[in-house]
Amino acid sequence: MSQRVPTVRDVAARAGVSVGTVSKALNNRGQLREETRARVVAAARELGFRPNSLAQGLQSGRTYTVAVITTDRFGRFGNPLMLGVEDALGADRVSVFLCDTRDDPIREHHHAETLDERRVDGIIVAGRRKQTRAPLAVASGVPVVYVIAQSSDPSDFCVTTDDVGGGVLAARHLLASGRTRIGHITGPERFADPRERAAGLSSVLDSAGLDLAGGQVFYGEWSEDWGRRAAEMLLHAAPDTDAIFCGSDQIARGVVETLRDRRLRVPGDIAVVGFDNWEPMAAGCRPPLTTVDPNLREVGRVAATRLLDMIAGRPVEGGVETVPAWLMLRESTGVREAGA
Amino acid sequence: MSQRVPTVRDVAARAGVSVGTVSKALNNRGQLREETRARVVAAARELGFRPNSLAQGLQSGRTYTVAVITTDRFGRFGNPLMLGVEDALGADRVSVFLCDTRDDPIREHHHAETLDERRVDGIIVAGRRKQTRAPLAVASGVPVVYVIAQSSDPSDFCVTTDDVGGGVLAARHLLASGRTRIGHITGPERFADPRERAAGLSSVLDSAGLDLAGGQVFYGEWSEDWGRRAAEMLLHAAPDTDAIFCGSDQIARGVVETLRDRRLRVPGDIAVVGFDNWEPMAAGCRPPLTTVDPNLREVGRVAATRLLDMIAGRPVEGGVETVPAWLMLRESTGVREAGA
DNA sequence: GTGCCGCCAGAAAACCTATTCCGAAAGTGC
DNA sequence: GCACTTTCGGAATAGGTTTTCTGGCGGCAC
Numbered sequence: 176m177s178q179r180v181p182t183v184r185d186v187a188a189r190a191g192v193s194v195g196t197v198s199k200a201l202n203n204r205g206q207l208r209e210e211t212r213a214r215v216v217a218a219a220r221e222l223g224f225r226p227n228s229l230a231q232g233l234q235s236g237r238t239y240t241v242a243v244i245t246t247d248r249f250g251r252f253g254n255p256l257m258l259g260v261e262d263a264l265g266a267d268r269v270s271v272f273l274c275d276t277r278d279d280p281i282r283e284h285h286h287a288e289t290l291d292e293r294r295v296d297g298i299i300v301a302g303r304r305k306q307t308r309a310p311l312a313v314a315s316g317v318p319v320v321y322v323i324a325q326s327s328d329p330s331d332f333c334v335t336t337d338d339v340g341g342g343v344l345a346a347r348h349l350l351a352s353g354r355t356r357i358g359h360i361t362g363p364e365r366f367a368d369p370r371e372r373a374a375g376l377s378s379v380l381d382s383a384g385l386d387l388a389g390g391q392v393f394y395g396e397w398s399e400d401w402g403r404r405a406a407e408m409l410l411h412a413a414p415d416t417d418a419i420f421c422g423s424d425q426i427a428r429g430v431v432e433t434l435r436d437r438r439l440r441v442p443g444d445i446a447v448v449g450f451d452n453w454e455p456m457a458a459g460c461r462p463p464l465t466t467v468d469p470n471l472r473e474v475g476r477v478a479a480t481r482l483l484d485m486i487a488g489r490p491v492e493g494g495v496e497t498v499p500a501w502l503m504l505r506e507s508t509g510v511r512e513a514g515a
Numbered sequence: 516m517s518q519r520v521p522t523v524r525d526v527a528a529r530a531g532v533s534v535g536t537v538s539k540a541l542n543n544r545g546q547l548r549e550e551t552r553a554r555v556v557a558a559a560r561e562l563g564f565r566p567n568s569l570a571q572g573l574q575s576g577r578t579y580t581v582a583v584i585t586t587d588r589f590g591r592f593g594n595p596l597m598l599g600v601e602d603a604l605g606a607d608r609v610s611v612f613l614c615d616t617r618d619d620p621i622r623e624h625h626h627a628e629t630l631d632e633r634r635v636d637g638i639i640v641a642g643r644r645k646q647t648r649a650p651l652a653v654a655s656g657v658p659v660v661y662v663i664a665q666s667s668d669p670s671d672f673c674v675t676t677d678d679v680g681g682g683v684l685a686a687r688h689l690l691a692s693g694r695t696r697i698g699h700i701t702g703p704e705r706f707a708d709p710r711e712r713a714a715g716l717s718s719v720l721d722s723a724g725l726d727l728a729g730g731q732v733f734y735g736e737w738s739e740d741w742g743r744r745a746a747e748m749l750l751h752a753a754p755d756t757d758a759i760f761c762g763s764d765q766i767a768r769g770v771v772e773t774l775r776d777r778r779l780r781v782p783g784d785i786a787v788v789g790f791d792n793w794e795p796m797a798a799g800c801r802p803p804l805t806t807v808d809p810n811l812r813e814v815g816r817v818a819a820t821r822l823l824d825m826i827a828g829r830p831v832e833g834g835v836e837t838v839p840a841w842l843m844l845r846e847s848t849g850v851r852e853a854g855a
Numbered sequence: 856g857t858g859c860c861g862c863c864a865g866a867a868a869a870c871c872t873a874t875t876c877c878g879a880a881a882g883t884g885c
Numbered sequence: 886g887c888a889c890t891t892t893c894g895g896a897a898t899a900g901g902t903t904t905t906c907t908g909g910c911g912g913c914a915c
Contacts, residue, residue, distance in 0.1 A: 180634075180654060183873060193894045198874055205875085206892055225654065228632045229569045229578065230872035233899045238569065240612075251591075261615055270629060272580075273613040275601055289610060292568045314520060314565065399799035425799060432801065455796070459739035459765060461772065522900055533866050538902055545903090546864060570900035573871045 181222040190218035201226070232294065241482060242272040242290045244283065244311070245301040246324075251453060252471060256301060256322065259475025267483065269296070287313045297482040300324070305335060305367040318485035320478045330493035332485070334478045338368050341467040341500035342375020345420045345448045348465070348502055350383060354418035354446055358388035360405040360430060361422025361450075362397045369394065369422045372450060372467075376420055388413040397422075402429020410437065417445055418508075424449035424456040427464050431507070435461075446508040462506035474498045521562040530558035541566070572634065581822060582612040582630045584623065584651070586664075587643040591793055592811060596641060596662065599815025607823065609636070627653045637822040640664070645675060645707040658825035660818045670833035672825070674818045678708050681807040681840035682715020685760045685788045688805070690723060692848055694758035694786055698728035700745040700770060701762025702737045709734065709762045712790060712807075716760055728753040737762075742769020750777065757785055758848075764789035764796040767804050771847070775801075786848040802846035814838045 187194045192215060199205035200215035218224075232238040241264060247253045257273075264271060272295065274286040290298060291314045300311050302324020310326045311319050319326075325333035349357055359376055361369040373392045380387060389412040395401040402421060406429065409416060421427035427449035434441055441447050441462055449457055449466035457464040477498055485491045527534045532555060539545035540555035558564075572578040581604060587593045597613075604611060612635065616623040630638060631654045640651050642664020650666045651659050659666075665673035689697055699716055701709040713732045720727060729752040735741040742761060746769065749756060761767035767789035771781055779785050781802055789797055789806035797804040817838055825831045 180656070182871090194873075195875075195895070196893055199893085202874080206890090208892065211892080223654070225628070225631045227573070227634060227872050229572045229634060230899085231874080232569045233567070233573060233872080233901090234874050236899080254593075257613070258615070268629060270612050270614070270633065272610050273597070274610070275598070288565070289608060292565045293610065294567060294569060314563070316520070399801075403801070425795060428799065455765060459768065461739075461743070523902095524900080534901080535867075535903080536865055539865090542902080546862095548864065551864080567900050570871085571902080573873095573900085574902050576871080 180227075181224045182227070183224075185222055186215065186219045186224050189222060190215045236294075237486075238294050238296055239267070239269050240272060240293065240295045241269050241297045241299065241479070242274055242286075242293075242295045243299045243301060244274045244276060244286055244290075246276050246278045246283075247301065247303045252303060252323075253301065255471040256475040256478075259472035259477075260299065260479045261475075262472070263476045263479035263483065269483075284312060287311055291317070296486045299478050299482060300326075301478075305338070305371070318482055318491075320482045320485070322474060322478050325495055328493075332481060332491050332493055333495045334474050334481065335495055335497055336368075336469040336471070336474060337497045337500050338371035338469070339375040339378075340497070341450060341469060342372040342377075342420070343379050344375075344500060344502045345372075345450070345467050346376045346379035348504075348508060349418045349420065349446060349448065350379065350385075352418075352442075352446060352508055355383075355385055356388045356413065356416050357385070357418040357420060358393070358409045358413060358416045359420050359422075360393040360395070360402060360409060360426055362395065362426070364392075364394035372422055388416040388418075395426075397425060399425050399429035399432070402426035402431075403433045404429075406430040406433035418447070419445060420448045420450075422450050424451045424453045424460075424464060424466055427466070427507075428456060428460055431460055431462075431464075441507050442509045448508060452503045457503070457505065460507065462509075465505045465508040466503050467500050468503050469500050470498050520567075521564045522567070523564075525562055526555065526559045526564050529562060530555045576634075577826075578634050578636055579607070579609050580612060580633065580635045581609050581637045581639065581819070582614055582626075582633075582635045583639045583641060584614045584616060584626055584630075585641040586616050586618045586623075587641065591791070592643060592663075593641065595811040596815040599812035599817075600639065600819045601815075602812070603816045603819035603823065609823075624652060627651055631657070636826045639818050639822060640666075641818075645678070645711070658822055658831075660822045660825070662814060662818050665835055668833075672821060672831050672833050673835045674814050674821065675835055675837055676708075676809040676811065676814060677837045677840050678711035678809070679715040679718075680837070681790060681809060682712040682717075682760070683719055684715075684840060684842045685712075685790070685807050686716045686719035688842055688844075688848060689758045689760065689786060689788065690719065690725075692758075692782075692786060695723075695725055696728045696753065696756050697725070697758040697760060698733070698749045698753060698756045699760050699762075700733040700735070700742060700749060700766055702735065702766070704732075704734035712760075712762055728756040728758075735766075737765060739765050739769035739772070742766035743773045744769075746770040746773035758787070759785060760788045760790075762790050764791045764793045764800075764804060764806055767806070767847075768796060768800055771800055771802075771804075781847050782849045788848060792843045797843070797845065800847065802849070805845045805848040806843050807840050808843050809840050810838050 183194045183197045187197045197215050200212040245253050276283040297318040299320050301322040306324050307327050308324045310328045321333040323335050389409045393405040427447055449464040452466045452468035457466045481491050523534045523537045527537045537555050540552045585593050614626040637658040639660050641662040646664050647667050648664045650668045661673040663675050729749045733745040767787055781787050789804040792806045792808035797806045821831050
């Protein structure tokens with residue numbers, strides 16, 4: 176009872192040919208009689224033969240594997256991203272190694288070494304936040320694409336979200352809905368992402384000759400609780416606010432709760448726009464949230480596609496490619512009620 | 516300018532020894548003079564040599580790779596699970612292939628074939644729901660561990676959550692807090708998970724001689740909206756309800772919202788317990804939710820550990836191993852207010 | 856002092872599995 | 886009978902690990 180997995184040698188023996196012939200028959204290469212080819216194929220099927228991709232990789236120098244290194248503790252951002260990556264990679268029978276660094280440089284280095292040894296064809300390095308980071312320490316020649324967090328080496332290629340554009344989308348939508356006294360509650364000022372979203376909003380307001388309701392951006396934390404507290408502050412500073420753009424869906428949830436407590440109708444009295452399009456948060460809200468979708472799945476798809484380009488030797492220019500966001504319309508920015 | 520990655524041959528040439536000697540030197544095997552070993556190690560370092568793990572895998576028959584096949588990429592369930600898997604695997608330098616089937620049997624089969632060819636050492640098949648599924652169609656001999664969804668082959672090994680136990684925990688906690696009129700709002704009745712949670716609750720209530728508030732389990736959907744609607748129904752049927760155990764944190768959020776609308780205080784008038792301990796949902800709730808944590812990270816850790824056992828040839832009995840849940844205490848089940 | 860045994864260090868070769876290139880045998884055409 | 890094609894075997898190759906082999910040397914006995 177040999178439980179051994181069959182090799183080309185076994186197939187060759189069973190078909191009565193040489194190993195070279197087996198390879199040619201199964202890969203449709205070389206000159207073979209149709210009868211021979213069929214015999215080999217039959218033998219392979221009967222034995223349940225599966226070529227060893229380690230041996231193939233050794234031979235060809237390509238492993239058809241790609242790694243995704245993420246700092247995101249498999250958080251919610253990683254999911255749509257991975258989905259996009261799989262979209263692009265799946266077609267090519269490329270398998271994905273998933274490595275979580277847990278924000279630890281030692282772990283990252285460790286993963287990089289292992290991936291080097293595994294001779295992955297390429298690597299996607301995904302950060303959680305927009306920031307500049309040191310290039311991944313990996314064998315020269317292995318293509319690397321950076322996602323969201325970009326490399327400090329300008330010749331590296333990076334794909335990222337369009338946070339300024341997301342802010343612009345939200346702002347234009349609110350203006351188009353007839354809102355003019357728009358406030359902004361968002362995450363920590365020390366991060367680039369919320370600053371860019373705020374910049375997008377401000378640019379639109381400036382062009383329209385409008386000021387930010389409350390006179391300032393309310394920077395704080397990425398939590399519902401901050402949304403609740405900041406909404407109080409904003410309404411205290413500017414009681415006539417008629418729209419609030421929030422830096423995340425979680426913040427928006429908090430904001431909506433405060434508005435409800437104060438008997439303010441959404442969207443009747445105040446429209447609310449979130450950011451992330453984090454389905455369970457945004458759709459579960461009452462009313463469901465209109466929100467900016469940063470298009471992470473597309474970001475993942477673009478990253479993987481470019482990586483495949485680089486692997487195939489097609490030139491990919493260094494620099495940052497920005498994927499446009501889009502607006503998910505739900506009820507929280509619906510039409511303003513008459514007389515409101 | 517040869518960009519070629521260095522091989523043992525290059526190291527051997529630089530150190531002035533044979534390739535066999537290089538291997539022995541770098542792996543601390545065989546008999547070598549200390550001076551020779553040091554010379555080889557130095558040469559390897561200077562060249563930036565990294566052994567090709569494809570070649571090693573070909574030789575040893577072990578690849579130090581494991582695959583996780585999941586049907587649940589969107590879900591929040593995959594994240595803590597993967598974390599646990601990496602906890603257990605990381606120590607052994609085992610890399611993880613992540614395969615998403617998107618609930619498509621064709622995709623699953625496709626992944627299984629590819630993993631076969633890659634000669635992964637083992638596979639973890641993770642389902643989203645407790646159900647029985649056909650065994651993964653993979654080369655005989657490759658160890659497979661099933662998570663949550665179990666294999667129809669009783670000799671396969673499966674790790675799963677303790678939903679009955681979770682229900683028991685929630686029920687005991689509520690009884691201990693002095694609640695006696697406990698309702699239950701949960702997900703679809705056609706799934707085993709909510710039925711088991713309800714069974715756990717019922718068993719405790721039965722032992723205490725209590726009935727379920729509202730006279731029935733409110734089965735529905737896994738949404739906030741169902742939580743809101745079902746809470747209305749429950750309160751209509753049993754206005755004196757003093758606690759609600761919810762089948763998910765999302766449902767609990769909806770329930771809490773309805774209670775707030777009705778001016779019922781949580782936990783003052785009614786205590787609420789969720790299920791999942793999905794941090795942003797449970798902690799963001801006002802008040803923060805006491806909730807059953809199904810311990811998915813531990814489930815992942817156990818699955819990976821058992822898989823490593825099987826890979827190492829240590830016997831693992833078939834059957835289902837259940838990982839105990841635990842209760843995350845937050846404010847939604849705090850002390851009952853005096854006079855309430 | 857010389858011959859033999861055994862050990863040490865490292866070279867050389869075999870092996871893991873699949874692919875590819877080269878060449879040989881057999882068959883065809885004229 | 887010669888050139889040419891078709892068909893397939895055999896060997897080289899990829900990059901390591903492992904086993905076997907060899908040369909040199911020390912120790913011991915006579």
